[in-house]
Amino acid sequence: MNPLVQYDTVIVGGGPAGLTAALALTRYRRRTLVVESPAPPRNAASRGVHGMIGLEGATPAEVRARAWGELDAYGLAERRHTVAEDVTPAGGGGFHVALEDGSTVRSRTVLLATGVIDVHPEGVEGxxxxxxxxxxxxxxxxxxxxxxxxxxxxxxxxxxxxxxxxxxxxxxxxxxxxxxxxxxxxxxxxxxxxxxxxxxxxxxxxxxxxxxxxxxxxxxxxxxxxxxxxxxWSPPQQQVPLVTRLTGTLGLALDEDGFITTGPDKQTSVPGLYAAGDLTTAWEQGAMNAAGAGASAADAIHFAHTR
Known part of the structure; x- marks a missing residue:
């Protein structure tokens, strides 16, 4: 892939927040790249998604497969099974997103939708x-x-x-x-x-x-x-390495509990960088809340591109 290929938005994370945002942006006719880690997702242990109308009991894998079937029908959203390693400002505006596969892409905006990491207790057998x-x-x-x-x-x-x-x-x-x-x-x-x-x-x-x-x-x-x-049992949670890195390199702001702070439009302290889903909240986590946040972020991103 051309390392300077241009997207309207790069979405980091292919869970409910990221995929909902991708669908909304697609319907806004925005060219979007979803970067999804090949590692098992955080909800891999779940036997079914609950609380999402029309998807009750569907496994996370089934939800993702259906989402990508819908996205592929539009033809504007792409996906890469790799890890986003860094996000840096690009000359003239926007961002460069460096990927673990060695490529770099450029986008006007970036949406972080990585979720968080549950830190399992050490030494507890079973x-x-x-x-x-x-x-x-x-x-x-x-x-x-x-x-x-x-x-x-x-x-x-x-x-x-x-x-x-x-x-x-x-x-x-x-x-x-x-x-x-x-x-x-x-x-x-x-x-x-x-x-x-x-x-x-x-x-x-x-x-x-x-x-x-x-x-x-x-x-x-x-x-x-x-x-x-x-x-x-609610174990401690921590941000993925990319988010931790961006707190140092871009000054991405976290709250006192370590979650990304955003405004009502889901924009972070870094202009053009948005966040949605579990990485922004300790108390409103879950597929339905994440999907709603992803939709809100997509709306805000679209209107930001019209200015």
Missing amino acids: FAECWGRTVIHCPFCLGWENADRTWGLIADDPDYAATAATAFRAWTADVTAIAPPGMARAAQTRQALRAAGSDLVEGKIVRLHHHDGELHTVEMADGARLKRQTLL
Whole structure:
């Protein structure tokens, strides 16, 4: 590919935000390149997408295949299975996007839609096998599939642990908070939870006993075991390497929790550089929210090109 081929927009990331933006920009008759990493996507462990009308239960792979079938019918969006390594200002405006395959493309605008990286806990045997099935990070995503089971809420904050008694009753009446040893106000939190019919267990989790991803027992470092069928566990998240790099080279601004800050038009602190989806928010993650953000970003990008 010609290293100076010109696009209206390069979209980095081929998930719900990126593909929705690509479809919207295509219908605006904008030439778009979607750069999608060949590595398994963050939602690869998911058995189905939920909450998106018309796509209920479709696997992430099925959603992507259908999206690209629709995009290919228009003929204006291209895709590259590689990694975007850098974004730099281009002389005369716009950006150069350097790709891992050795090529460079140019675009008037760039949309970051990479999602984030879930940092799985080290030394917890069985976590990976249960992740996205019976170890869930979001009750709104997989609460239905785990309803009427015994849950454990992984919490290192007493206020969050205290929500175990009431916050998840839509899905289960049996939630036990599991906290690391030495959590602040543990005794008071345990007392309050027990009064509400719940409990608090302290300990370092070292093993999840399961059958093909179906959790049945949580084992602690001291050998104690707790019978649980589902864990609500939200591990820390971090940005992909490209985003981290751009905070240094372009001054891309992040909030105090490490998520990209954007204006109402999804434009970042760098003019012409937009962001949409999970990389911008800790509390509004999910396929539907990401798709909506991608559509909003596409609208803003289109109108920016008309000025």
